[in-house]
Amino acid sequence: MSRYDPAVIEKKWQDAWDQAGCFTARRDPARPKYYVLEMFPYPSGRIHMGHVRNYTMGDVVARTKIAQGYSVLHPMGWDAFGMPAENAAMERGGHPKEWTYGNIADMRDQMKPLGLSIDWSREFATCDPEYYGQQQAMFIDMMEKGLVYRKNAVVNWDPVDMTVLANEQVIDGKGWRSGAAVERRELTQWFFKISDYSEDLLTALDGLKDWPEKVRLMQANWIGQSRGLQFAFETVGAPAGFERLEVYTTRPDTLLGASFAAISPDHPLAKALESDPKVAAFVAECRKGGTSAEEIETAEKIGFDTGIRVKHPLDPNWELPVWIANFILMDYGTGAIFGCPGHDQRDFDFATKYGLPIKPVFVAEGADEAPLAEAFVPMKSERVRYVRGFAGDAVQTGDQAVAAAIAHAETNGYGQGVTKYRLRDWGISRQRYWGCPIPVIHCATCGVVAEKKENLPVRLPDDVTFDVPGNPLDRHPTWRDCTCPKCGAKARRETDTMDTFVDSSWYYARFTSPHAATPTDAADVDYWMNVDQYIGGIEHAILHLLYSRFFARAMHKTGHLPAKAIEPFNALFTQGMVTHEIYMTRDGNGRPVYHLPEDVIRSESGATLKDGTPVEVIPSAKMSKSKKNVVDPMNIIAQFGADTARWFVMSDSPPERDVEWTASGAEAAFKHLTRVWNLCSRIGELPADHTGPDDDMLRKATARAIHDVTQGIETFAFNKAIATLYAFTNTLAKADASTPVMKEAIRTLAKLMSPMTPHIAESIWTYQGGDGLCATAPWPKADPALLVDDTVTLPIQINGKRRAEITVPKEMPASEVEKIALADEAVIRFLAGQPVKKIIVVPGRIINVVV
């Protein structure tokens, strides 16, 4: 066997796998299927270490499942619509389409050398007309089922990207991509009725046993179920049509602490009052506030007394003033509240500012009523004493009191208990070019009409320019012109395109039949769905995964997915990031200048540039181009090979945690692979009739390695699987056993390494006479007889401290073990004649002597 040269073997085996078609997914009713999917990448043009880690994890699972006899689907595609392509067109000229497809080709070229077990015949990009045409067909089906609607809505307008953002895409009042302060605008928008599924999306989370608890919790919080009381105040002095004011509260037990009612500036009543210039001015003042983080932090609670009064539901003689207040949101609850300053800090601040009464409703269990310096807001599970209660016991928990208050309201007919959700409908309209056109036509006589399916896809025009901001579809000379599918008259196309989250909400289903003439093929989705293992970043814990869960339900309703697939991802794994130290110097003005790791010489004491300039080392953070703490996977592959990169990203850190990339770690991985290679050579050169004393030991170690590595992979403890492989390699290197046992051990080592380092495994496998390709060879099974030891070493504790150990036959009865332990020399010395009070023998585990 020659020198370990990854550049030679990796290409060779990739070609061999291609030729053998090992990774082409086939429907095979005779075998169980396994669908493993990693979140598909955005085609930025360059792969990074995060991709390598993500796809290696999926590859380890896929390759293991192939070896275990499953029919495996492991596809790859591109989340290819979106603004970066348009931004590139604006900055550099060219066309988003060329930029995107060019990037896809580049990235595919960078991914192939990783040796991933991907069925490339299923590859697609979401910007392929073949894909987005099917998405348009589903949109039309969803319209028919009432899952799509338009409404005039106040939306988040991103003034830089000239587009609307979903509430979820506004982070700290800024656009999640552009970072620009978001403004409020009113536009007619397209929405998906995700709120129809609020309850189902929430309760079904309980069934997702193989999802991280954290993700389920984040989704539950996002959906935001609350139980409260909805009731109507009778108004005094309100305009016609506003005789009643509906409010919602989660704390109906505090009703007797009410000191005012407040409505949102966007409330219909506020609009009705806008004829009063003072109201109009106040409402305008509230709107100006916007939602930027800075303003939220500094925003003062402001209000305007409308002069209208409402009657308290429990006492018609008690009237409360109605204020318009800037901290009331129109799209939560009813857009109107009653304020209870004693038990809500916002209401407290508001009441303090405007001199409204502050009365406690309850006090701590042992306390007396006293003036409040701030709102008293204990946990609802805590018991408190009600001084202004009206339902339930005087001393009860908040939860009990809320339930009692709702019951009281329902019995007396002034309100009813309702369940509300925070989740809002999904606004999908984007005023952008590079997205899936919404397949709808506006006709002067017929109104909004869906395009005929035979006219799909509604293709994006190629002749567009990006020299002015705004939507190129809107200013295209002819694209909008069309005929009404209903009446045939001249009409205009919708120029909004869809949020790119729509594209990624069903790609997992499309992979089951990527070229079908319908969105999915019934036989294919039935065979392949669900995704058995989904792997991706925690950053998609809420949006992408929630939208996908909704979309699967919508696809079921429109006949594109079977009922079993409404939760499309059986198991989810969220991997950590790849991090790296940051190297920084400062320029003449003291501004930071960052340096690439390859330009820095790292030593124990610190770091310098190649010219000796000292460099400040900043602790590891996510690899990012701006901090230049990036390592290009292509450079690593060129230097060490893909197997080294794959081995390193899977070793050391648990996969759900961040892993720090270090040059020494990568070198160590390469050295180890070289050691395995050399070990293989040495074993290959053993004479066929060589014998040694370690046959039994090595057979047992091999069985143990099979067991531990398999378990490590199956529980996503890849770092532990790799630790086992290191240990087994060390054992094998030191063993002197007969040639067949040595060969069996190294072949097993190769097979166990193959999910992580498939190329070197293949070379070793072949060299050691393995049958066929290692990639498709069956996964080894440990002989159970070899996993049990005849003897066991038991530590002996005296009063909980380890003092000695004995080795006894595994099945020895506890009474015998006790005798041997007490006869042990070290034990006798430590006991020093003290009487033994108690002796605990845990079979196979430990002995504890208590004195």
Added chain:
RNA sequence: GCCCGCGUGGUGGAAUGGUAGACACAGGGGACUUAAAAUCCCUAGGCUUCGGCCAUGCCGGUUCGAGUCCGGCCGCGGGCACCA
């Protein structure tokens, strides 16, 4: 502010309530070499009077036995937020 999660050697990390520190990185020593690189071997939590003692963020508790379970602090990270 609320809700999660996490604190173990110089570093990344192992450890069904049962020998804390597996495996690896960095370090130290040695072999080989004219020398270096590479490779191989040994060593490696701290302290020690060489008997041991102290060690899993801190303080208590449960237990024969706690890194692991419970309570309270401290620190770090993530998520959510004028959400009624």
